[in-house]
Amino acid sequence: xxxxxxxxxxxxxxxxxxxxxxxxxxxxxxxxxxxxxxxxxxxxxxxxxxxxxxxxxxxxxxxxxxxxxxxxxxxxxxxxxxxxxxxxxxxxxxxxxxxxxxxxxxxxxxxxxxxxxxxxxxxxxxxxxxxxxxxxxxxxxxxxxxxxxxxxxxxxxxxxxxxxxxxxxxxxxxxxxxxxxxxxxxxxxxxxxxxxxxxxxxxxxxxxxxxxxxxxxxxxxxxxxxxxxxxxxxxxxxxxxxxxxxxxxxxxxxxxxxxxx
Amino acid sequence: xxxxxxxxxxxxxxxxxxxxxxxxxxxxxxxxxxxxxxxxxxxxxxxxxxxxxxxxxxxxxxxxxxxxxxxxxxxxxxxxxxxxxxxxxxxxxxxxxxxxxxxxxxxxxxxxxxxxxxxxxxxxxxxxxxxxxxxxxxxxxxxxxxxxxxxxxxxxxxxxxxxxxxxxxxxxxxxxxxxxxxxxxxxxxxxxxxxxxxxxxxxxxxxxxxxxxxxxxxxxxxxxxxxxxxxxxxxxxxxxxxxxxxxxxxxxxxxxxxxxx
Numbered sequence: 001x002x003x004x005x006x007x008x009x010x011x012x013x014x015x016x017x018x019x020x021x022x023x024x025x026x027x028x029x030x031x032x033x034x035x036x037x038x039x040x041x042x043x044x045x046x047x048x049x050x051x052x053x054x055x056x057x058x059x060x061x062x063x064x065x066x067x068x069x070x071x072x073x074x075x076x077x078x079x080x081x082x083x084x085x086x087x088x089x090x091x092x093x094x095x096x097x098x099x100x101x102x103x104x105x106x107x108x109x110x111x112x113x114x115x116x117x118x119x120x121x122x123x124x125x126x127x128x129x130x131x132x133x134x135x136x137x138x139x140x141x142x143x144x145x146x147x148x149x150x151x152x153x154x155x156x157x158x159x160x161x162x163x164x165x166x167x168x169x170x171x172x173x174x175x176x177x178x179x180x181x182x183x184x185x186x187x188x189x190x191x192x193x194x195x196x197x198x199x200x201x202x203x204x205x206x207x208x209x210x211x212x213x214x215x216x217x218x219x220x221x222x223x224x225x226x227x228x229x230x231x232x233x234x235x236x237x238x239x240x241x242x243x244x245x246x247x248x249x250x251x252x253x254x255x256x257x258x259x260x261x
Numbered sequence: 262x263x264x265x266x267x268x269x270x271x272x273x274x275x276x277x278x279x280x281x282x283x284x285x286x287x288x289x290x291x292x293x294x295x296x297x298x299x300x301x302x303x304x305x306x307x308x309x310x311x312x313x314x315x316x317x318x319x320x321x322x323x324x325x326x327x328x329x330x331x332x333x334x335x336x337x338x339x340x341x342x343x344x345x346x347x348x349x350x351x352x353x354x355x356x357x358x359x360x361x362x363x364x365x366x367x368x369x370x371x372x373x374x375x376x377x378x379x380x381x382x383x384x385x386x387x388x389x390x391x392x393x394x395x396x397x398x399x400x401x402x403x404x405x406x407x408x409x410x411x412x413x414x415x416x417x418x419x420x421x422x423x424x425x426x427x428x429x430x431x432x433x434x435x436x437x438x439x440x441x442x443x444x445x446x447x448x449x450x451x452x453x454x455x456x457x458x459x460x461x462x463x464x465x466x467x468x469x470x471x472x473x474x475x476x477x478x479x480x481x482x483x484x485x486x487x488x489x490x491x492x493x494x495x496x497x498x499x500x501x502x503x504x505x506x507x508x509x510x511x512x513x514x515x516x517x518x519x520x521x522x
Binding site: 038 | 493
């Protein structure tokens with residue numbers, strides 16, 4: 001049985017205001033919780049059905065994580081999912097900027113980074129983090145206008161990749177300004193060069209624009225390599241005008257890895 | 262001003278039961294409504310703010326579509342969006358199986374098709390339709406367990422591509438059985454061949470599995486070409502185990518088009 005205060009505290013973490021006040025966020029479902037337990041994130045508490053606790057007790061005890069048996073009707077109140085899972089973890093939000101910016105020299109020049117300009121859809125941000133994890137991209141810079149990383153929908157859409165990819169909010173104008181002339185900044189534009197005819201075997205920053213407006217005008221001048229994902233649409237009724245932001249990210253990252261793999 | 266019956270009818274179309282009873286679905290937002298007006302779909306009525314009507318009157322009148330001026334508080338009641346748009350269209354659901362199955366001979370052998378096995382997430386189905394439109398894939402077969410094409414979240418996620426890509430529900434076991442030995446059936450598996458080391462310049466059916474369970478066991482034997490999207494994850498804390506279904510679809514379609522383009 002949870003106390004009313006516990007239920008109230010955990011429920012409040014669906015809102016960004018209370019996440020920032022308490023520096024806690026929630027994650028739900030067996031895979032996500034286990035991925036977070038096995039990561040540098042600090043777990044404040046695990047709320048689970050007795051059946052989950054029986055099967056996972058040794059894992060939780062090994063890490064000395066406080067464990068609270070939770071009834072289905074309590075889970076419904078603390079969960080952010082329409083169909084709650086059998087386990088929910090309350091996790092500490094790390095201190096902002098937990099890692100130094102790359103110096104854009106030496107080995108950091110050979111790496112790929114993502115910079116997200118005003119990504120608003122939680123599913124897109126989560127999906128992009130999962131894509132980065134798949135393709136071995138370790139760091140993502142988000143503009144301060146992007147959706148909150150610890151929004152429950154973002155956390156769930158990462159499918160655990162939030163435990164492995166470092167995401168930090170930053171002023172993109174500043175970062176992209178600093179790297180000018182040091183590493184390439186890639187962006188997609190309708191008048192860009194065919195992605196498949198470019199040498200994309202090196203490192204750099206891939207800049208992804210907002211879902212409806214694309215890359216903001218303040219950042220366009222920072223893009224040194226303008227790309228275009230070729231379309232093959234041919235319906236007599238027109239064709240798709242664009243791809244979803246996370247889908248475009250996936251296609252670009254895949255092509256970088258194809259050329260360098 | 263709309264009548265109570267109009268409001269009740271349109272609101273009911275958020276539910277599959279009433280969509281099937283009335284054979285109507287809704288689509289919202291300027292781009293989607295205009296894409297549907299310019300398509301073979303039949304528009305039953307357009308519900309819009311006066312400002313939208315003033316700017317788009319000639320387009321609507323040219324097609325003889327009934328037009329209903331709608332107040333913001335009425336739009337809130339008929340819309341399926343959390344932030345309603347200025348225009349909503351009620352559209353006729355075409356008779357099922359509006360096009361014959363390909364004969365898998367001649368030019369239909371050189372085309373690419375998608376077959377979706379139990380795709381449950383509306384955002385994924387909509388996103389896959391948009392990807393198909395971008396890459397010139399004209400026909401998608403959905404298993405009968407896939408989410409309903411006319412679910413408002415699917416329609417919105419297609420961003421208008423529903424107007425250009427033909428989607429039909431079918432028994433996939435039957436279709437994939439029919440094509441055995443005629444055209445290749447591609448599927449992704451963890452033990453498949455590296456996507457980037459395969460000749461993917463011809464036609465065939467790309468089979469996409471369910472979001473959590475992958476391709477169902479009844480369909481696995483129909484796959485003649487087992488593929489794998491190489492991963493480059495390397496965190497000390499593990500790596501992403503999979504990609505989202507629509508993201509995987511995009512990467513595979515892009516590679517087919519890169520090789521044949």
